[in-house]
Amino acid sequence: MSLLQNSSYRRRRNNRQSPSVAFRVGLLAVITLLLFGVIVFRVWFLEVISGGQYVAMANNNRIRFVPAEAPRGIIYDRNKQPLVDNRAGLAVTVFPAALKNPQQELADLSKIIQEPEAKIQSTLQQHQEDSYSSVVVKKDITPDMKSYLIERIPLYFPGVDIKKLPLRKYPAGSEAAQLLGHVGQIDAQELTEPHFQGYKSGDEVGKDGVEFEYDKWLKGVDGGTEIEVDASGHPKSDASGQPVVLSSKAAVPGNDVVLTIDSHIQQVTEQALSQGIDLAYSLHYPANGGAAVVMNPNNGEILAMASYPTYDPSVWVGGMSDAQYSQLTDPAANDPLLNRAIAGQYPPGSTFKVISAIAGLQEGMINPYETVNSTGVWHVPGDPATVFHDWAPLGVVDLNRAIVMSCDTYFYEVGYRFYKANNNQGIQKWARTMSLGSPTGVDLPGEAAGRVPDPAWKQKVGQTAIDKMWLPGNSVNMAIGQGDVLVTPLQMATVYSAIANGGKLVKPHVGLEVEDPVTHAVIHDLRPQNPPQDLGISADTLQRLHRALIGAAQPGSAIGSVFAGFKPVIAGKSGTAQVAGKTDYAWYVAYAPADNPQYVVAVMFEQGGGGGAVAAPTVKKILSALFPQPAPLAANRAPAR
Amino acid sequence: MEIRTYLRHFDYALLAAVLGLIAYGMLIIYSATRSDPNLSSPYYYVRIQAVAAIIGAVLLIIAALIDFRGLRAYRLHMYGGIIGFMLLVFVIGAAAKGGQRWLGLGFFNLQPSEVAKIVMILVISSFLAGRQRGDLESHTTLITLGYVMIPALLVFLQPDFGTALVLVAITVALLFVYGTRLLHFIIMGAALAVGLLLVIEVLPAIGIQLLKSYQIDRLLVFLHPGNDPGGAGFQLLQSKIAVGSGMFTGKGLYHGTQTQLNFLPEHHTDFIFSVLGEELGFVGVAVLLALYVIVIWRGLRIAIISGSMFGSLVAAGIVFMLVFQVFVNIGMTIGIMPITGIPLPFMSYGGSSMVTNLLAVGLLESIHIRSRLMGNRRYALAKAAG
Known part of the structure; x- marks a missing residue:
């Protein structure tokens, strides 16, 4: 009422509008204030209450992070020859938020960079959380792709870019491919593994071999640059035309890893292995795989580790095509990705006899002067039906001759004695002591344990009642390295190292040290911390075996005259292992020089036929490179010792 | 009458607030467009806006000096003129195959729909003020x-669609101030609701598209911002990000990232409020609203003191035209009103809108001056009589 009275009072004096019009105009004022009130509250809510959230969204709009991948450390051999190096590659990146027309752009991009669209999509999917970061969708594009793409990016591919990316380079080609391993993008499974704790999606990691084992050292710390972009995704430039960099962090390169591998020995070993395959073929053996290890028997440093067939690891760089992958994993290719030296499990054949001998002597089952008559066949006493064959009728042999001539009959007898004495853990105990049946602990992933069979194992795996029993034949077969014994070439190298070094178990390893990439100062020692551990084999036993193994490498032994005239004198043992349904597997394990062992060499060929015929010449080739032999003519002239 | 008399009765508070808004607007337009690489000069838009403001100021003074009451006699001329003008543009626009809304006048393009706002205020006000006691109320409303x-x-x-909405809103406000019965508003509201439903939902379903589909998207996107993140939803989201990220004091003039990096669409026209919100923050918004409150306060005061039904209606119509546009424009940028393309008075870049709004302020001033002169004369007469 006061408004009306007031108006009517004023009207007389000031010619104001009629009270009802003034009242309604007043209502209009109230409506206006209400509307403005709504605006004020809403703007207050946006700017003051939830401002922080919108600041984050505004930053997400304008700030783009371009990660700078750190170059991985270089992997060197022991003489600082680079085995794995880096090169500058080109990568195609996508900033998902800046794609104007994702469907169309990705489809076109897929054709240009020859990468399936589904693969690009899934890569982007993996990086969905960090939406302000650019994502590498294709590594190692060709210069042609680059120039084609660069011209079209501004018009057709907003949000797509090309950047430099360090990529792996293999200066030595396929050398030590399985040992070195390869790198690739971490997958969902790996992200959950303790080995990759602290890694994030999209990280480039070692997938196997040394790259995997020492990833924490090799991997650097990624850096990156935050730049400001406008709505069309173009980097904002300052007055001088340089992109506006909001913050920048340089990538820290990974540390270099020095291996115990000697590139020269590695090359020789691989070459010898490959020639051994050819040799086997020339003898009509269908050899299709093999492995060789050269190790220092005194400290376990691996100087060479080769596996056949092998492959060129550069196929992994930039991601391989499905065709390349199926070619590598085709059964006909016989698994070139497998490192047979540590992951291949094979019956050791006669190379195992040294363990039976050590067990026999140490457990008191045999007397070194006792003799056994080899007639060519042997059967379990009281069971003439079960016949075991010797490779030849060798006549009366003692321990030394049994090893030199690789007499099966002698070791059938040894095995049977263990069985008869109800000592069905004796040989097993020494096999395990000398590193069989469990991984050696080499610093490489994927090492196999091998197998040392015993009654408990048979009980577990046997299908029938008779299968579950430990029978005399089990002990007899095991004593000559047949039956169910499985070993890796590296395990056999470790066994023979123990004989060579006076009874100590070495831990095989390939890592030597970690170096700073800039100063090359050693920042970490990768060698095993503990000294080789004594196995408790008596000096007498070792001496007998040592002498027998020298004899076994000499002319007149089971392998004939492979090492005739070889200087220095070596010690070694062949093995020809039978595998059901396949041609025999060929083994030779040696150490040299016999009187002061520096190298132990173990060589194995799948379906290589005979240890003496194929494996021993391969070992000789390797040792010839380590101990250069005089030319053949000069050797003939040299006076015999 | 002497010019000095007119000048003495000018409402300077109103004028000052309007000039303040224009200056404020030009500052924001400058910030939003100064780094546009397509421009020959960073002052390109500001200069055009200034020219429009000067033309508008001249019209303001002319409108203030003429007696607005004389316009009542030209009601039907004005009405016929504006309809003819609009038809002309409509025909030209149809020939140009696309929604052309303006008539090229050489130095600038005149939008008849802007002029129509003022003309309709004058036409309806003079009609309503001319109604006699005893005329049927329902006829008044229907006509x-x-x-x-x-x-x-x-x-x-x-x-x-936006300007159509403004015209309807002005009409409703004029009917309200005139004193139309509540029942009529209820009926109109119901009819509007049915009409909107028909246009947006029912007619498209049977294949009659009165609104283009992008318009419907824009209209409804504030209800469902996620529906169209690429188009209208994107605009709205970017606008909200701009305003929200300004926080209390803003990112600083020329430093709004949403504006300067072009994430904000149409940042010097329809979305100029978002630029202000981003760069000057809540404080800048408060200053803007304060200036509008002064304009509205002075305008409504003029409506009350005008001394005639015609003057009150014209003043109230002009004020509500401004209020409605301010609310719908700002509401659009902060996600509480549909995106209709209504400019922010005195702030948005655009000559027609600027000229029309200043002309409207000239009318307000004219009403103010007349009411003062009339009041003084009556006061003098009363004094002489008493």
Whole structure:
């Protein structure tokens, strides 16, 4: 009422509008204030209450992070020859938020960079959380792709870019491919593994071999640059035309890893292995795989580790095509990705006899002067039906001759004695002591344990009642390295190292040290911390075996005259292992020089036929490179010792 | 009468607030457009806006000096003129195959739909003020609606849904101030609701598209911002990000990232408020609203003291025209109103809108001066009599 009275009072004096019009105009004022009130509250809510959230969204709009991948450390051999190096590659990146027309752009991009669209999509999917970061969708594009793409990016591919990316380079080609391993993008499974704790999606990691084992050292710390972009995704430039960099962090390169591998020995070993395959073929053996290890028997440093067939690891760089992958994993290719030296499990054949001998002597089952008559066949006493064959009728042999001539009959007898004495853990105990049946602990992933069979194992795996029993034949077969014994070439190298070094178990390893990439100062020692551990084999036993193994490498032994005239004198043992349904597997394990062992060499060929015929010449080739032999003519002239 | 008398009765508070808004607007336009690489000069838009403001100021003074009451006699001329003008543009626009809303006048493009706002305020106000005691109230309402229907439809078909909405809003406000019965508003509200439902939902379903589909998207996107993140939803989201990220004091003039990096669409026209919110923050918004409050306060005061029904209606119509546009424009940028393309008075870049709004302020001043002169004369007469 006061408004009306007031108006009517004023009207007389000031010619104001009629009270009802003034009242309604007043209502209009109230409506206006209400509307403005709504605006004020809403703007207050946006700017003051939830401002922080919108600041984050505004930053997400304008700030783009371009990660700078750190170059991985270089992997060197022991003489600082680079085995794995880096090169500058080109990568195609996508900033998902800046794609104007994702469907169309990705489809076109897929054709240009020859990468399936589904693969690009899934890569982007993996990086969905960090939406302000650019994502590498294709590594190692060709210069042609680059120039084609660069011209079209501004018009057709907003949000797509090309950047430099360090990529792996293999200066030595396929050398030590399985040992070195390869790198690739971490997958969902790996992200959950303790080995990759602290890694994030999209990280480039070692997938196997040394790259995997020492990833924490090799991997650097990624850096990156935050730049400001406008709505069309173009980097904002300052007055001088340089992109506006909001913050920048340089990538820290990974540390270099020095291996115990000697590139020269590695090359020789691989070459010898490959020639051994050819040799086997020339003898009509269908050899299709093999492995060789050269190790220092005194400290376990691996100087060479080769596996056949092998492959060129550069196929992994930039991601391989499905065709390349199926070619590598085709059964006909016989698994070139497998490192047979540590992951291949094979019956050791006669190379195992040294363990039976050590067990026999140490457990008191045999007397070194006792003799056994080899007639060519042997059967379990009281069971003439079960016949075991010797490779030849060798006549009366003692321990030394049994090893030199690789007499099966002698070791059938040894095995049977263990069985008869109800000592069905004796040989097993020494096999395990000398590193069989469990991984050696080499610093490489994927090492196999091998197998040392015993009654408990048979009980577990046997299908029938008779299968579950430990029978005399089990002990007899095991004593000559047949039956169910499985070993890796590296395990056999470790066994023979123990004989060579006076009874100590070495831990095989390939890592030597970690170096700073800039100063090359050693920042970490990768060698095993503990000294080789004594196995408790008596000096007498070792001496007998040592002498027998020298004899076994000499002319007149089971392998004939492979090492005739070889200087220095070596010690070694062949093995020809039978595998059901396949041609025999060929083994030779040696150490040299016999009187002061520096190298132990173990060589194995799948379906290589005979240890003496194929494996021993391969070992000789390797040792010839380590101990250069005089030319053949000069050797003939040299006076015999 | 001497010019000095007119000047003495000018409402300077109103004028100052309006000039303040224009200056404020030009500052924001400068910030939003100064780094546009397509421009020959960073002052390109500011200069055009200044020219429009000067033309508008001249019209303001002319409008203030003429006696607004004389316009009542030209009601039908004005009405016929604006309809003809709109038809002309409509025909030209149809020939140009696309929604052309303006008439090229050489130095600038005149949008008849902007002029129509003022003309319709004058036409309807003079009609309503001329109604006699005893005329049927329902006739008054129906004829008023009839007046607005034709221009509203023409604007709507341009298509300019926003301006059509403004015309309707002005009409409703004028009917309200005139004193129309509540029942009529209820009926109009119901009819509007049914009409909107028809246009947006029912007619498209049977294949009649009165609004283009992008218009419907824009209209409804504030209800479902996620529906169209690429188009109208993107605009709205970027606008909200701009305003929200300004926080209390803003990112600083020229430093709004949403504006300067072009994430914000149409940042010097329809979305100029978002630029202000981003760069000057809540404080800048408060200053803007304060300036508007002064304009509205002075305008409503003029409506009350005008001394005639015609003056009150014209003043109230002009004020509500401004209020409605301010609310719908700001509401659009902060996600509480549909995106209709209504400019922010005195702030948004655009000559027609600037000229029309200043002309409207000239009318307010004219009403103010007349009421003062009349009041003084009556006061003098009363004094002489008493």
